[in-house]
Amino acid sequence: EAQVTQNPRYLITVTGKKLTVTCSQNMNHEYMSWYRQDPGLGLRQIYYSMNVEVTDKGDVPEGYKVSRKEKRNFPLILESPSPNQTSLYFCASNGADTQYFGPGTRLTVL
C-alpha cells in the first residue's frame, strides 16, 4: 500500500530539548515536503527536498532543519524547540499529479 508514515504521532516536550520527527514514503518519490498547520493559516511549507542530498527552505524554515540521505526518508529536526513551534506537522511526498500526506505529528513545546 502506498503510504507516508510519520513518527511520533504525538509529542510533548520542553523548550530547548532537541527532537526529530521521522518521515518515510514507499512510493519512490523524489520530491518531499514538511508543512506545519496552524488554525486560520492553512498549511505552510517548512522545507522541501527535490531529491537525495537536495533540500531547500520553504516559507517558514526558521528553527527547523532537515536532511535527505535516502530517497524514502526525510526527517524534520528541531535543534532547540520553542513554544511557537507548537503545531501540527505533516510530511508529504509528491506523485505525478498530487501530494500524499502522512497522518500528522502533533507537537507541543512547553
Added chain:
Amino acid sequence: AQSVAQPEDQVNVAEGNPLTVKCTYSVSGNPYLFWYVQYPNRGLQFLLKYITGDNLVKGSYGFEAEFNKSQTSFHLKKPSALVSDSALYFCAVRKYNFNKFYFGSGTKLNVKP
C-alpha cells in the same frame, strides 16, 4: 506572489442540501488545482484535481469542482450534503512544471442533520 484564498472560514449546510466551498487563486501560468479534505485527527486526503480539459471535475465521495479561468476560481460542490461530509477542506494550487503546492487557509464544513 502566488496565493490561494478560501474566503469562508466556515460553511453551514443542512443534510440533503447542495453545498459549495469557495476557492480563488492567483498563480501565473497554467495552474494545477486540487481539493483535499481533512477529518479530525487525520492527515489530508486527496479529493479531486483539475489539470486540463473539462472545467467540471468529478472526485471522490460525490464531490465535484468547477474550474473558471476568467474568475480564477475552483469552487468545490456537492449536490446533496451528508453529515459525514463535515470536515475541514483545503484548496491547493501548483504551478505547471513546479512541485511546490500553495494551500488556502481551509474551510470548515458543518452539515447538520
